[in-house]
Amino acid sequence: MNTEKHIVSSFDRDLEGVQAMVMKMGGLVEAAMLDAAEALDTRDIELAARVRRGDKVIDELEERIHEECARLIALRSPTASDLRTVLTVMRIAANLERCGDYAKNLAKRVPVLNEMAIVAGATGSIRRMTRTVVLLLKDALDAYIMRDAHMAQDVRLRDQEVDQMYNAIFREFLTHMLEDTRNITACMHLHFIAKNIERVGDHATGVAEQVIYLVTGAMPDDERPKDSAIPAIGTEAG
């Protein structure tokens, strides 16, 4: 990657500016995910409400990033690694915006679930899975800042762990529902939450792939090892 400065220094400032916004967005999304999972686990309605309100800020940041990128393309005509920087910034911002929505969706379900009986162990499992996913997202963003394609590749491979956790949680919920049908409504909500967190892992992988594109100029063409995030339903889960 090119670490030299541009002759026109305001170009560097513009590029650094949009990247700083993406990093800020990443920090907000990570916090929103962790807070939402904590609110779920501790039944903290106030914290959940704060996460819901906070999503507005994330959405606004994404819009500003798009505007700035449009300006950069129109005014600077970026090429080569500069062009790839602008393109990846836009896609990463879109990935993060979606993750913010998932955190908001999780937070929305907190007051609903508070009205229901606790499903033993469920929110703890979801919180653990959230921590794993947030770490993945954080590493993907760190790989971006450091322009580290190896680290990004590692994130791609680690998404498998999240898929495995999701499959385990899926079975756990199925067991609860089969044991006691009164758990079904809560478990359905919890399952949507788990599925959304699993999707955040996919977005972290998306960010990592953007890092690889930014550094190498090509999207990774190898199939990443996948543990299907669609669990086998039936026999063994019963």
Place this chain on the structure above:
Amino acid sequence: MNDMRIADRTVSSDTAKMTARGVQVYYGENHALKDVDIDILGGTVTAFIGPSGCGKSTFLRCLNRMNDTVSIARVLGEIKLDGEDIYDKSVDPVTLRARVGMVFQKPNPFPKSIYDNVAYGPKIHGLTKSKAELDQVVETSLKKAALWNEVKDRLHAPGTGLSGGQQQRLCIARAIATSPEVLLMDEPCSALDPIATAQVEELIDELRSQFSVVIVTHSMQQAARVSQRTAFFHLGHLVEYGETGQIFTNPQDPRTESYITGRIG
């Protein structure tokens, strides 16, 4: 994916129209061009980019032996047009320049009528047999240069009375009147306004169905817009040569990257 709306990036042929091997140019003691190997493809627009003094214009001038006119210039190595060595003693440079035409940075019409400007080349090379045939060549050339409609009613007005953009298109018409096989353009748009530039660029794109076009330009955006192949020169070396889209999104050499992103001048 084969989306028809995406501009045609493919080149009509992958056969080399001109080939250069180990070309060195010295201006006196100054080693201006160092060991350049390149294949200029048929039916393709090739852009030469690079900072001032990098050797791109020098190399362009080698392709039709314009450097012969510079007394201190020495050209070594081999340049072939359709497999024929253009520096061979048997090659007449004047005939060569009819086959490899050139358009310069500043429009330089002859102080003659529009008609005579275009008719000049075919006349001195004896390419036409009758006045009617010559008229036809003038008309066709002006049409190809997208100037015909603007000048057809005043063909005998002086060429120097046209606007800058029209003058440059007149020079292009003059260059293509001898039916060249390769057209060399040395910054053809640097003296033109954006509209005239766009007209010349559109013209270049149309011309490539008939000739190979080689264009030297300081505007990288222009190189990106008009060419299918780009060659980057730096300090007398041909650093990188490849498909234009690849050069502008993912160049392989760090010097190319630095130049096109605006990091070295």
